[in-house]
Amino acid sequence: MDPQLTPDQSLRIIQDMVLQAKKSFHRMSFYFLLWGVLLTLAMVAQLITATFSPGAEGVGWVIASVVGAIASGVHGAREGRREQVETLADRVLMWMWIGFMITLFGTMAGAGIAGYSTPVGSIMLLTGLPTFTTGQMLRFRPLIIGGVLFWVLGIISFHVDPVWVGILNIAGMVFGYIVPGYMLKRQEDGVRTA
Amino acid sequence: MAFAPLDPVLHNQLRLAVVSLLVGVESAEFTFILERTGATRGNLSVQLTKLKEAGYIVVKKGYRDNYPLTTCSLTPKGMKAFERYVEAIKDYLRP
Numbered sequence: 001m002d003p004q005l006t007p008d009q010s011l012r013i014i015q016d017m018v019l020q021a022k023k024s025f026h027r028m029s030f031y032f033l034l035w036g037v038l039l040t041l042a043m044v045a046q047l048i049t050a051t052f053s054p055g056a057e058g059v060g061w062v063i064a065s066v067v068g069a070i071a072s073g074v075h076g077a078r079e080g081r082r083e084q085v086e087t088l089a090d091r092v093l094m095w096m097w098i099g100f101m102i103t104l105f106g107t108m109a110g111a112g113i114a115g116y117s118t119p120v121g122s123i124m125l126l127t128g129l130p131t132f133t134t135g136q137m138l139r140f141r142p143l144i145i146g147g148v149l150f151w152v153l154g155i156i157s158f159h160v161d162p163v164w165v166g167i168l169n170i171a172g173m174v175f176g177y178i179v180p181g182y183m184l185k186r187q188e189d190g191v192r193t194a
Numbered sequence: 195m196a197f198a199p200l201d202p203v204l205h206n207q208l209r210l211a212v213v214s215l216l217v218g219v220e221s222a223e224f225t226f227i228l229e230r231t232g233a234t235r236g237n238l239s240v241q242l243t244k245l246k247e248a249g250y251i252v253v254k255k256g257y258r259d260n261y262p263l264t265t266c267s268l269t270p271k272g273m274k275a276f277e278r279y280v281e282a283i284k285d286y287l288r289p
Contacts, residue, residue: 005205007286013207014214014280020230021218081258084226087219 026083026090027188028134030075031097032143032181038064040173046118047166058112065105089137100130120165124154124172131176142183146176198282201275203248208233208241213250213276216268221254224264242266250275 005013045060076094104123111119132147134140153172157165204210211231216222228238245251250272254265268276 005207005210007283009207010200010205010210010279010283011287013210014283017211017214017230018218021215021222084223084229085219086221091220 021085021087026079026086026093028093028138029181029185029188030079031072032177032184034071034075035068036173036177036181038068040170040178043120043166043169043173047163050162058108058118061108061118062112065108069101093134093137096130096133100126117162120169121154121157124150124157124169126154127172127176128154131180135180138184140180140184140187142180146180150176198278198285200282201279203244203250204275204279206241208237209245210279212238212241212245212266213268213272216251216266217273217276219267221265221267224266227266245272248272248275 042060042064046058049059103126107123107126108118111117128147128150130147131143131150135143135145135147150172153168157168160168204213208231211233212227215227215230224238224242227233227242228235231238233241242251242253246253249269251266252269254267256263256265
């Protein structure tokens with residue numbers, strides 16, 4: 001015979017378990033740190049090549065994209081095997097970021113093939129979307145601020161010299177990806193050991 | 195005022211905990227449910243079987259890296275039953 005539950009106990013069980021499920025987002029900090037570092041290096045490389053080897057500015061972006069895509073894929077597959085639960089939010093976030101990467105790659109490849117310079121301002125505006133949305137879904141304020149920062153810097157970069165566009169982009173990567181990524185990692189490590 | 199009867203399948207501490215956990219996720223492994231509910235393996239297996247027999251959850255058994263892997267997910271019937279249970283509980287708690 002099952003022990004009798006009171007309505008209050010039932011409600012508490014439901015609340016506790018729904019809260020447990022809510023805490024079960026997959027770890028995302030790795031991607032922010034990886035892409036933050038890679039794209040910062042790509043931007044630095046673009047600034048250097050623009051000075052010393054004009055015409056080869058896009059090489060750093062291509063290398064960063066390929067390395068980032070491979071590392072993300074390998075890490076994602078490994079984590080996927082380890083994760084014990086999948087939420088709808090995990091799936092939404094995964095496909096949003098894959099869609100973002102395809103759009104980003106298409107924009108950079110399209111601009112490169114057509115002979116345009118890398119549209120850094122547009123890329124920053126575009127980057128704001130998944131960053132902001134991820135921050136809202138995780139309820140993680142540093143990423144929300146990071147997303148807004150990308151939008152603000154993206155708009156400003158349409159009105160400044162190319163060197164400043166590079167500096168703004170690096171600032172965006174550091175404060176929109178790397179710093180929130182590090183803070184998220186600390187939070188994830190805390191949740192995992194809790 | 196007459197209260198709606200509570201679903202006997204869900205009106206059990208562990209079964210209610212399992213379904214409440216599965217409401218928030220697409221699917222969850224047996225070990226995840228075990229950790230989050232704090233149940234014993236044997237008791238959890240029994241309660242999962244009862245939920246499965248009621249058609250409230252789907253239990254998939256497979257392998258990952260040569261180890262057995264059991265994954266559970268809520269069915270539409272299970273979701274409906276959970277919603278009805280929550281509504282009934284609200285009636286009981288209404289002053």
